[in-house]
Amino acid sequence: MLGSGLLQGLAVTAKNLAGSFHDPTRYVTTEYPEQRTKLPENYRNFPFLVHDDPADPAGTLRCVACQICEKECPPQCIYIVMERDEKGKALKRPKVFDIDISVCMSCQICVEVCPFDAIKMDQEYELATRDRFGGLLLHREDLSKSNEYYHQIHPTEAAGVDAALAEQKAKQAAAKAAKAAPAAPKPAAATRSTTAATPAPSPAAVTSPAPAATPPAAAPVPPANPPPTA
Amino acid sequence: MSAPAANPLPLLERLPVALRDACTNWLPESWRWLANSLLSIVAVFVVFATLFALLTLAERKILGRVQNRPGPNRAPLPFLGLRTYGLAQPLADGIKMLTKEDIVPRGADRVLHFLAPVALLAFSIMTFAVIPYGRTLLPVELDAAVLYFFAAGAATELAIFMAGWASRNKYSLLAAMRALAQLISYELPLLLSVVPVVLVAGSLSTSVIVEKQGAWLFGILPQWHVFTPWGFAGFLIFFVAALAESNRSPFDLPEAESELIAGHLTEYSGFKYALFFMAEYFGMCALSGMGVTLFLGGWQAPFPALGFIPSYCWFAAKLLALLFVFMWIRATFPRLRIDQLTRLAWKFLVPLALVNLFTAAFWVLSAGWAGPLAFARWVVAGALVIGPFLALGRRLSAGLGPRSYRYA
Amino acid sequence: MSLAFLLIAFLTVATAAVAMALRNLIRSALLLVASWAGIAAFYLWAGAEFVAFAQVLVYVGAISMVVLFAVLLTRPSRDEAEVTPASAGRLLPALITGGAVLGVLVGAIVGSPLRTTAKPPPPVTVREIGLQLMGPHAAALVVVGALLTVALLGAVVIAATSRPADPGEPR
Numbered sequence: 001m002l003g004s005g006l007l008q009g010l011a012v013t014a015k016n017l018a019g020s021f022h023d024p025t026r027y028v029t030t031e032y033p034e035q036r037t038k039l040p041e042n043y044r045n046f047p048f049l050v051h052d053d054p055a056d057p058a059g060t061l062r063c064v065a066c067q068i069c070e071k072e073c074p075p076q077c078i079y080i081v082m083e084r085d086e087k088g089k090a091l092k093r094p095k096v097f098d099i100d101i102s103v104c105m106s107c108q109i110c111v112e113v114c115p116f117d118a119i120k121m122d123q124e125y126e127l128a129t130r131d132r133f134g135g136l137l138l139h140r141e142d143l144s145k146s147n148e149y150y151h152q153i154h155p156t157e158a159a160g161v162d163a164a165l166a167e168q169k170a171k172q173a174a175a176k177a178a179k180a181a182p183a184a185p186k187p188a189a190a191t192r193s194t195t196a197a198t199p200a201p202s203p204a205a206v207t208s209p210a211p212a213a214t215p216p217a218a219a220p221v222p223p224a225n226p227p228p229t230a
Numbered sequence: 231m232s233a234p235a236a237n238p239l240p241l242l243e244r245l246p247v248a249l250r251d252a253c254t255n256w257l258p259e260s261w262r263w264l265a266n267s268l269l270s271i272v273a274v275f276v277v278f279a280t281l282f283a284l285l286t287l288a289e290r291k292i293l294g295r296v297q298n299r300p301g302p303n304r305a306p307l308p309f310l311g312l313r314t315y316g317l318a319q320p321l322a323d324g325i326k327m328l329t330k331e332d333i334v335p336r337g338a339d340r341v342l343h344f345l346a347p348v349a350l351l352a353f354s355i356m357t358f359a360v361i362p363y364g365r366t367l368l369p370v371e372l373d374a375a376v377l378y379f380f381a382a383g384a385a386t387e388l389a390i391f392m393a394g395w396a397s398r399n400k401y402s403l404l405a406a407m408r409a410l411a412q413l414i415s416y417e418l419p420l421l422l423s424v425v426p427v428v429l430v431a432g433s434l435s436t437s438v439i440v441e442k443q444g445a446w447l448f449g450i451l452p453q454w455h456v457f458t459p460w461g462f463a464g465f466l467i468f469f470v471a472a473l474a475e476s477n478r479s480p481f482d483l484p485e486a487e488s489e490l491i492a493g494h495l496t497e498y499s500g501f502k503y504a505l506f507f508m509a510e511y512f513g514m515c516a517l518s519g520m521g522v523t524l525f526l527g528g529w530q531a532p533f534p535a536l537g538f539i540p541s542y543c544w545f546a547a548k549l550l551a552l553l554f555v556f557m558w559i560r561a562t563f564p565r566l567r568i569d570q571l572t573r574l575a576w577k578f579l580v581p582l583a584l585v586n587l588f589t590a591a592f593w594v595l596s597a598g599w600a601g602p603l604a605f606a607r608w609v610v611a612g613a614l615v616i617g618p619f620l621a622l623g624r625r626l627s628a629g630l631g632p633r634s635y636r637y638a
Numbered sequence: 639m640s641l642a643f644l645l646i647a648f649l650t651v652a653t654a655a656v657a658m659a660l661r662n663l664i665r666s667a668l669l670l671v672a673s674w675a676g677i678a679a680f681y682l683w684a685g686a687e688f689v690a691f692a693q694v695l696v697y698v699g700a701i702s703m704v705v706l707f708a709v710l711l712t713r714p715s716r717d718e719a720e721v722t723p724a725s726a727g728r729l730l731p732a733l734i735t736g737g738a739v740l741g742v743l744v745g746a747i748v749g750s751p752l753r754t755t756a757k758p759p760p761p762v763t764v765r766e767i768g769l770q771l772m773g774p775h776a777a778a779l780v781v782v783g784a785l786l787t788v789a790l791l792g793a794v795v796i797a798a799t800s801r802p803a804d805p806g807e808p809r
Contacts, residue, residue, distance in 0.1 A: 002623035006563070013296045013562045020295040029299045342668070374764050377691040384699025388671065391706055395664055407710075414703060434764050 041154055044121035046101045047110055047143070054146045061144060062118035064092035069110035069119055077103035078110065097140040101127060117161045123153045239365065242540040246273075247366050270369045274358050282511045283320035289557050291316060296561040323504075330500035335398050338497065342396035347498070347505035350389035354512040356382040361519040362437050364529050364542035375436040376428060379520055380421060383475070386513065387413045390484075390494055393506070397497035405493035408568050409484035412474060415575035416481075420471035422583035423464045426590030427455055427524045436520075440528030449534070454527035459611035460590040463619070465525040467583050469555075472517035474571065477510055479560035483568055485510075518552040519545075526552075577626060582618060589614040642683055650676030663709050671702045688764055 019026035030037045053060040065082040081096035110119050122145070129135030151158040250273075254265040291301030305322040306313045334343055360375035362368040372378055387410055394406020431439040445453045455461035474481040484493040495506055522528060526548050529541035566574065589611050596607045650673050657669035674697040681690035771779050 002620055002627075009562045010558065013558060016298060017292065017296045017558075017561075020298060026298050027295075027300075031300070031303075339665075342665070372687060374688045374691050377688065377695065377764075381691040381695035381699065384695050388668075388698065388702055391703070392668065395710075403710075407707075410703060410707075414700075417699075432765075 039123050041156060043123050044106055044108060045125050046104050046106060046122055046127070046138070047099060047119050048122040048124075048145045049097065049140065049143045050118055050120055050147055050150050051144050052147050054148070057144050057146070058093075058140075061093060061140075062116050063094050063097065064116055064118070065090075065094040065097075066115065068113050068115065072109050072113045073104075074107060074109065075103045075105055077101070094140060097143060099138050099143060100136060101138055102132075102136040117165060120150055120154070120157075120161075240538070240540075243365060245540075246364065246542070267369075274363075274369060275355065278355075278358060278512060278515055279508075281515060282508055283324070285511055285515075285553060286323065286507075287316060287319050288553075289560070290319070292554070292557045293561050296558075327501055327504035332500045332502065333497075335497050337398040339396040339398070342392050343497070344502075346389050346393035346396060347502045347509065349392065350386050350509040351505050351512070353382050353385045353389065354509045354516065357516040358512070358519070360436050361516065361523055362440050362528055363519075363545050364540065367529075367542055368437050371437065372435065374434045376424060376434045376439075376520075376524075379436075379516075380417075380424075383513070383516070384417060386509070389509075393498070394494035397494070399497055401491065402494050402496045405484055405496070409477070409494055412477075412481060412484065412568070412571055415572050416471045416474035416579075419467050419575060419579035419583045420475055422580065422587065423467040423471065424524060426460050426464050426587050429587070429590050430455070430460075430594055436523050436528075440523055440530065443527040444530050446534055452527055452530065452532045454525065454530070456525040456527075458593065459608065459615045460586050460593055461525055463582065463586045463589070463615045465521065467579055467586065468521055468525065469552075470579065471575075472514075472521060473556070473559065474575070476513040476517055478514060478556055480563040480566050481571055482560075483565060483571065486565060514553065514556060515549070518549050518556070521552060522548045573626075578622060581622060585614065585618045643680075646676055646679045646683055649673075650680065663713075664706070667702070667705050667709055670705070671698055674698055674702075686762070688762075688767055 016026055021027075050062050051057045051060045052062065065080050067080050067082075070076075070078040070080045077100045079096065079098040079100075080094050083091045083093045083095035085091055106121070108121055111121055127136070147158070147162075150161075250266060250269050253269060254262055257265050287302070294301035301316060302319040303316040304313060305316060305319040307318050308321070334340060357379050359370040360368070360372055360379050390409050390413070391406055394402045394404075394409070397403070427439060428434055431442045433439065433442075443452070443454045447453055451457070456465045473479075477484050485495055486493070495503060498506060522545060529545040531537050531539060531541075531544050592614065593607070593611055596603075596610075599607045653669045653676060654673040657666040657673065660666045660669065675694065678690045678693040678698070681687075681693060
C-alpha cells in the first residue's frame with residue numbers, strides 16, 4: 001500500500017523511543033564521567049614501572065636501569081639515570097626514570113624488550129593537565145605502581161609474568177643449590193675414580209647450562225604472547 | 231467570553247475566567263474590555279513562551295531517545311548546582327543566546343535586518359488570537375477567524391524574504407527564495423484542506439467549528455472531523471502542509487545545516503536567531519492548535535464520561551500529542567530536496583485536496599441518508615478518498631522503485 | 639473624522655509617499671506593503687472584517703511576493719536595485735501628468751455626493767457575504783474565476799515555453 005514504508009519507518013523509531021527506557025541495547029550511552037566503560041584487557045595507553053612490595057615501592061622496583069628500553073624506544077621518550085653509590089659503583093636501580101607522555105606513542109616496544117618484566121603498559125587515560133610541559137613528563141614516582149595493580153588491569157598477562165618469574169626463581173634456586181651441592185662432595189669425588197660420573201654432579205652438570213640459558217630465554221617468551229581475552 | 235448563565239460550569243472550567251475577572255473587576259466598565267484583552271494577551275504569550283522553552287528540550291530529549299542516547303541531562307540550575315534531568319537546559323540556552331554577540335554584516339541593510347525577526351514573531355503571535363483553548367478561552371471572537379489565521383500566517387513569509395535580502399549574502403538570498411517557494415507552494419494545500427471543514431461546519435468562526443464537533447455517535451464515538459473520510463484525508467493533508475509551512479523536517483530545507491549553512495538565517499546570531507527559532511516554534515504550535523480545532527474537536531472530550539476533565543486540559547493534551555508527532559516525524563524521515571518538495575505540493579497534495587473538497591461536498595449533500603444508505607455513504611466517501619490517493623501515488627512514483635545495483 | 643481614521647490615513651499615505659521617494663527599490667516595495675496593510679486597517683476600522691483579512695491574505699501575503707520576485711529577478715545585480723535619479727528635463731512632463739491626475743481625483747472626490755453624517759454600517763457576517771456572492775453576484779464570481787483560471791493557465795504556458803530548449807539538454 002502506498003505510504004506503508006513511511007509507517008514502517010515511524011514504527012522503527014517508536015520502538016527505539018519506547019525501548020530506550022527499558023532495553024539496554026536501545027540505550028547505548030555511557031554517561032561519562034559518572035559511569036565508565038569496562039576497558040578490554042588488551043587496552044594500553046602509557047607505560048608504568050612494576051614494584052613488587054607496596055610497602056617499599058622504591059626498593060622493590062623490578063627495573064635495574066639497564067637502559068634497553070631507552071635505547072629501543074622509537075621516539076626516545078624515556079630518560080634513565082642509574083643510581084650510583086659514593087664510589088661510583090652502579091646500584092641496580094634507576095635514580096631518574098622519566099617518560100614524556102606527550103612523545104610516547106604507546107608502541108609497547110619498551111615492554112617487549114625489557115628482560116626483567118619491569119615496565120608494563122598502563123590503562124590510565126585521564127591524564128589531561130593544564131601544564132603543557134611539566135604536566136606531561138612522568139617521573140619514577142608517578143610511574144611506579146604495584147604488582148597488585150598490574151594484576152587488576154591485566155590479569156592474564158600478570159599471571160603469566162608471575163608464573164614465569166616464579167619458574168625463573170625456582171631454576172635459579174635449584175641452580176644455586178646444585179652449585180652449592182657439588183662444591184661439598186667435590187673434594188670427596190676427586191679422591192674417588194674420575195671415570196664414574198656420580199649421579200650427584202650429573203644432574204648439576206646437566207642443569208647447570210640450562211639455568212644459564214633459560215633466564216634470557218624465559219623472560220621474553222611469556223610476556224610476548226599474552227593470551228587474547230574478550 | 232462569558233459563561234452561560236443557565237447552567238454554571240464546574241469550578242475547574244470556570245477557573246481561568248474567574249481569575250481574570252478577579253483581577254479586573256475593580257476597573258470601570260469602559261476600561262474593563264481593554265484590561266481583559268491585555269490580560270489574555272499576556273496569558274497566551276506567557277503560556278506559549280514557556281511551552282516553546284519546554285518544546286526545545288522535549289525535542290532534543292525525544293530525538294535523543296529515538297537515537298539510543300539520552301538528550302541533554304546535564305545543565306544544572308544556576309546557583310544551586312542541582313542537575314534536573316535537563317529541565318534547566320532551556321534556561322542555559324536562553325542565557326547563551328542573550329549573551330552572544332549580535333553580528334550584523336557590514337553591508338547589510340540594518341533596518342531590515344533588525345525588522346525581519348520582529349515582523350516574523352509579531353505575525354506568528356498574532357495567529358494565536360483565534361484559537362479556542364477552552365470552552366470560555368477564546369481570546370478574540372471573530373466571524374472570519376479562520377481567514378484571519380491564514381492571513382496572519384501568510385504575512386510571515388514576507389519576513390523570511392526580508393531576512394534573506396537584508397543579509398547582503400547571495401547564499402542567504404538564494405535560500406530565502408527557496409524558502410519562499412516552499413511556503414507559497416504549501417499555502418495552497420493548507421488552505422484547500424481547511425475549506426471542506428468550513429463547508430461542513432458552515433462557518434469561518436473557530437468556536438462554531440469546535441461546537442459543531444461536539445456530538446457523540448451512538449453516545450460514545452466522538453464526531454470529530456478527523457473521524458470522517460474527508461476529514462481524515464483533510465487532516466493528513468493539513469498536517470503535511472503544516473510541517474512544510476513551519477519549516478519542519480522533512481521540509482526543513484531552508485534552515486538545515488547542510489543547506490547553505492543556515493539558509494536565510496546565516497547572518498543572524500544571538501538573540502535574533504533565538505527570535506527566529508521562537509517564531510518557528512510558535513508557528514508550529516499555532517498550526518497544531520488550528521489543526522486540533524478544525525479536525526480533532528478542539529477542546530471537546532473524546533467520551534462524555536470524561537467530561538469532568540476541564541476543556542483546556544483536553545486541548546493541551548491534543549496539542550501536545552500533535553507536537554509529539556511533529557517530533558516523531560522529524561526523528562524518522564530524511565529531508566526532501568526542493569524539487570521533491572514542490573512536486574509533492576503541486577502534483578500530489580493540491581489535486582488530492584481538490585478531490586477532498588468534492589468528497590466533503592458529497593458528504594454534506596448525503597447527510598440525510600439513513601439506515602443501510604448511511605453505510606453506503608461511508609463506502610462511497612471512503613472510495614473517493616482512497617481511490618485518487620492510490621492512483622495518483624502510483625502514477626507519480628511510476629518510474630521510481632527500490633534501487634537495484636549492478637556491480638562491475 | 640475620528641482619531642483612529644486620521645491615524646490610519648496618515649500612516650497609509652505616509653508609507654506610500656516614502657515608498658515613492660526612496661531610491662532603494664526593495665525598501666520601496668516593503669513600504670508599499672506597509673501601505674497595503676494600512677488599507678487593511680482602514681477596512682477593519684470601517685467594520686468590514688472579511689475584506690480586511692482578504693486584503694492582508696492577498697496583498698501582503700501574495701502580491702508582495704510577486705512584486706519582490708519581479709524586482710529581484712529582473713535586476714542584474716544587487717546594486718542596481720536603485721532607481722535612476724530624476725533629471726531636469728523630466729520635471730515639466732512630470733508636473734503636468736501629476737497635476738492632471740491630481741485634478742481628476744480631487745474633482746471626483748469633491749464632486750461626488752458623500753453624506754456628511756455616516757450611518758453605522760449594517761452588521762454583515764461572512765454568511766451574508768457568502769449568500770450575496772452565490773446569489774445575486776454569482777455571475778461576477780464565475781467570470782472572475784474564469785479570468786483567474788485563464789491567467790493561471792497563461793502563466794503556466796509562458797513559464798513552460800519561455801526557455802528555448804537546448805538541443806542536447808534534457809527538459
